[in-house]
Amino acid sequence: MLKITQEMKQYETIFLRKTGDCEYRARIFTKDEELDFAGHPILGAAAVVQMMSGRARRTEIRFHLNCKDVTVCSTTINDRREYVCSMNQGSAQTIGRIAPSDYPKLIAPLGLHMGDLASSYPLQVVTTGLPYLIVPIRSGLERAGIVSNDYESLLLSYGAKFAYVFDIAAMEGRTWDFSGLEDVATGSAAGPVGAYLCEHGICPEGQEMIIHQGRFLGRPSELRVLKEKETGNIFVSGNVSIVAKGTFYDR
DSSP: OHHHHHHHTOSOEEEEEEEETTEEEEEEEOSSOEESOOSHHHHHHHHHHHHHHTOOSEEEEEEEOSSOEEEEEEEEOSSSSEEEEEEEEEEOEEEEEOOGGGHHHHHGGGTOOGGGBOTTSOOEEEESSSOEEEEEESSOGGGOOOOOTTHHHHHHTTTOSEEEEEETTTTEEEOBOTTSOBOSOOHHHHHHHHHHHHHTTSSOTTSOEEEEEOGGGTOOEEEEEEEOTTTOEEEEEEEEEOOOOOOOOOO
16 A cells, blocks of 8 residues: 555555445555554545445545544535535544743754744644654744755654644644645644633634645645534534546556
């Protein structure tokens, strides 16, 4: 599966094996490694499952991942293979808040300065399956990017897999893999960001938030996030368009 992903040269590739009625074992790979969890490949997979099954307008699909199970509701928008998919990521966990004295060494590899930070809010590691260091800023999003060769090991020492730079006022974020490849929409980060925004009183629970991403790649995207009041569960939703299909043959 890793070799297929490397050949496809996509940001992430998801592989499915049917285990029951609307249930699938799912494994997700980047070109470098397997991920226990990711967001937009699961949303996309839900739309594909609904299209291939020929089921009714609204379908619930359950995915068994390495680290957890998630349920996605896929709803048909029209007859042009367009869908709205909403994933229940479960509750978010805060792995830790970063000591302010450590801020400089964590933001410098992102091309940021202390003056760029939204100083009222902490740097914090949050996860709904994949842990992100959330870096809240008030300026500098346009120049942010990974400029260090050893940032991965630094993040791991704080319990984070990736960093997500987030402009609080614009509700816009950016994230990269460690080769510098930027992602256009990151569902695994949108959930933790939504939980963070609710925790710090920036957005209320029970109200949908819109996370913007991808503008600097010329591919602006929106992911919608909601923290359910009653359960604390995080729901991440996005629109999916199926644009192509193909077949691999075993040689």
